[in-house]
Amino acid sequence: MHDQPSTILWLHGFPLSSAIFDDQRAIPGVRHLMPDFLALSSMDDYARFALGVLDEHGVERAIFAGLSMGGYVCFAAARLARERIDGLILLDTREMADNADARLGRYESIEKVKRDGVGPVVESMLPKMLTDGAPAEMVARVRSIMMASSPEYVIGALEAMAERPDSSELLPSLDVPALVIAGAEDPITTPADAERMARLLPNARAVAIANAAHLANVEQAVTVNREIESYLNQR
Ligand code: MLT
Secondary structure (H helix, E strand, O other), X not given: XXXXXXXXXXXXXXXXXXXXXXXXXXXXXOEEEOOOOOOOOOHHHHHHHHHHHHHHOOOOOEEEEEEOHHHHHXXXXXXXXXXXXXXXXXXXXXXXXXXXXHHHXXXXXXXXXXXXXXXXXXXXXXXXXXXXXXXXXXXXXXXXHHHOOOHHHHHHHHHHHHOOOOOOOOHHHOOOOEEEEEEOOOOOOOHHHHHHHHHHOOXXXXXXXXXXXXXXXHHOHHHHHXXXXXXHHHO
C-alpha cells in the first residue's frame, strides 16, 4: 500500500471543459486540479500544458485522470515525463490512434467548424455522450458545456486528436496503479477498449459502468466516484 496520493490532475475530454468534472470534486482526501485546456493543436502541447499546471501548483507527482481526449493527453505526458505520473485513472478513452477514416472525419469537422461554428459538431456528438435515459437537465448541462467551447479550441483539439500517435506500446511501461473506466453503453470508447487497455497496463483494473455512455462520470457520478475512492484506498 502506498500513502494516499495528494493530487489528482483531471484532464477533460472534447469538446468539453473542466466543468465536466464538477461531480468528482466530491471525492474526499485528495487535492483536485482541474484545468481548462487552451486552444492547442498537438497532444504534446496539451501534455506540456498539463505538466505546467503541476509546476504552477508546486506538485511533483500526481495521479493523472484523463477523460477521453484527456486520456490521450495522459499518454503524451507519460512519453514526456513518465516520472511525474503517480497513478492513472482513464475514463472512456483509448490508447489507439485514429484510423484513416477517423482522421479524415476530424479534418472534415475542422472545415465544418470554420464554416458553421461549433454547433453542428456539438449536436452530432451529444447523443453519444449520455444514454437515452439521461434526465433532460443533464443533457442540457452537457450541451451548454460543449457549446461554450471556442472554435479555436475545437479546431486545435481535432487536429491534435487526428495526429496523435498510437500508445499501445507505451502502456506496458506504465506500471503505476491504474483504474480504467468505461460506460457500458459508450459508443465512442467501449468497455472492450477499457479491457484491452487494462490488459496492456501492468497494474490496472477495468470497470464497466452500467447505464452510462461516454460521460460515465456525469451520468453515474456516484458509482464512478465510489470506484475511484476504492482505487485510491487500495493504492
Ligand atoms: C472526447 O470525448 O474527448 C472525444 O470524443 C475523443 C475522441 O473524439 O476521440
